[in-house]
Amino acid sequence: MSDSLLSVFKRLILALRAVGRILADPGFAAGVLRLEQGETPAPAEPARPALRETPPDSALQLLALLQQEGRFVDFLQENVTAYSDADIGGAARVVHEGCRKVVHDYLQIKPVCEEAEGVRLTLPAGFDATAVRLTGNVVGQAPFTGTLMHRGWRVIGITLPKVAEGHDVRVLAPAEVEL
Template sequence: MNRLSRAIQAFFDAWRAPAQDIGALPAQVSPPSPGEFRRQGAAQALLLLQRGGRLIDFLHEELDSYSDQQIGAAVREIHRNCRKVIEEHFPMSPILEGQEGTEIVPPSDLSAAAVRWAGLTAGPPPSRGVLQHHGWRLNEVRIPDLSETADPMIIAPAQVEAPESGA
């Protein structure tokens, strides 16, 4: 009972005591500049593709010594895993619906950045054309926040295996 009464006494002492000056609040951390924000986002996208699909390792691998069968097996796995990353973190949809190679009439309300007219050098765009590629538009970007201690430029940390004994 003695410890309980001391705890209750300490609580009421702290409650009745004047608030102590805790000093100045910590300085606000300024947000990254737009350019830095884009660089960090691009690095984080590479991090996700490396972590989920080992894409960076694959692209840095020299393939000449492997058979087509070995490369095909590796590519299927990398493709499957990177596709999962894209679907989870960068959901997207086609800009234009339609079968490639067929004539289409693009909606008039599309921005100039959404359609690139092949073969057009000057003047206003025509009202119709043959769809060569439907394009992609991001619906959302779901990149997780980095911890404050994370280095945004590290795509994949080096891995070092420790010796089994305490050597």
């Protein structure tokens, strides 16, 4: 891609966009100034890959909802080896029904690939590696052709309840004391 090939129209668009950004972004403005004064732009220092902490609030909130509707934490905290499959099955209905309701009510989940599992499909160059994971004989160049083993799931919408300021989300389920 060569900058000198930009058409007049594209350059006009670029100029207009640059004006906006020069006004809004002092760092960008300084860079343009250096360019305008004939300095060769210093290669932008590559941002160091960073890991970030995710705030635990929404995770705890979702866990609390799964517990409230589907007794999820109760279920996980039990030692299932001590019970018969029939007993576990009865409890699993509670967990399944409740957790399914939570997932259905608060998250919109869709498969990443709409195709049926087992079909052959081709991934073009530039596919989203976050959404599709290659496994097995991973060699050569895109396009890749392979078998869809798992359709994947993607959240396309999430609405968690609003939480009051000062509400302790670490309490997943309050203790209950009947008077």
